[in-house]
Amino acid sequence: DGGITQSPKYLFRKEGQNVTLSCEQNLNHDAMYWYRQDPGQGLRLIYYSQIVNDFQKGDIAEGYSVSREKKESFPLTVTSAQKNPTAFYLCASTGTGGAKEIGRPYEQYFGPGTRLTVT
Amino acid sequence: KQEVTQIPAALSVPEGENLVLNCSFTDSAIYNLQWFRQDPGKGLTSLLLIQSSQREQTSGRLNASLDKSSGRSTLYIAASQPGDSATYLCAVSDTGKLIFGQGTTLQVKP
Numbered sequence: 001d002g003g004i005t006q007s008p009k010y011l012f013r014k015e016g017q018n019v020t021l022s023c024e025q026n027l028n029h030d031a032m033y034w035y036r037q038d039p040g041q042g043l044r045l046i047y048y049s050q051i052v053n054d055f056q057k058g059d060i061a062e063g064y065s066v067s068r069e070k071k072e073s074f075p076l077t078v079t080s081a082q083k084n085p086t087a088f089y090l091c092a093s094t095g096t097g098g099a100k101e102i103g104r105p106y107e108q109y110f111g112p113g114t115r116l117t118v119t
Numbered sequence: 120k121q122e123v124t125q126i127p128a129a130l131s132v133p134e135g136e137n138l139v140l141n142c143s144f145t146d147s148a149i150y151n152l153q154w155f156r157q158d159p160g161k162g163l164t165s166l167l168l169i170q171s172s173q174r175e176q177t178s179g180r181l182n183a184s185l186d187k188s189s190g191r192s193t194l195y196i197a198a199s200q201p202g203d204s205a206t207y208l209c210a211v212s213d214t215g216k217l218i219f220g221q222g223t224t225l226q227v228k229p
Binding site: 110 | 123210
């Protein structure tokens with residue numbers, strides 16, 4: 001039974017500290033994504049990775065960094081340079097129909113999210 | 120630049136009604152369109168994926184249509200139930216990236 005896990009569910013940090021959000025998937029998907037959601041708004045893309053050791057900036061990458069050293073893991077670091085870091089962060093993945101993938105091809109699957117509060 | 124709009128922003132209906140949620144997009148060159156459901160404080164659950172070559176998809180009481188030429192999609196929910204209360208988001212795929220609308224928050228009253 002495959003899925004995406006994000007930890008922790010709630011995270012509290014002081015202003016000026018970097019914080020790393022975890023995202024792990026066991027769907028064997030190549031592509032992974034990080035989104036940010038603010039109250040009453042849709043999702044905005046922060047970073048995405050279509051293959052291991054490669055990633056691209058999304059629409060709002062400033063103040064964030066990512067790595068993709070393993071296929072199943074795509075951690076997001078919220079740095080002190082991010083001006084408004086308090087938000088709900090969602091990780092997602094997509095497969096393209098490969099032999100060992102779980103889920104429908106090209107459909108994006110989401111984790112449960114991490115709510116980050118910075119004070 | 121692709122923009123996705125969902126109208127209305129909120130909708131309240133009595134249980135048992137059939138209803139339609141609307142999604143429009145500005146650039147018809149999309150790979151696919153996906154409808155999601157989001158419960159408060161939770162992640163997104165995929166409901167339906169329509170490939171650009173398809174006109175509609177159905178899953179249970181849900182039916183989604185796609186008209187690329189007019190830049191529109193609708194999500195039809197039949198015989199609505201209180202458990203359908205949630206925010207519904209549509210998103211269009213642009214070279215693997217999803218561009219989201221702001222969602223329609225649905226309340227189904229018993």
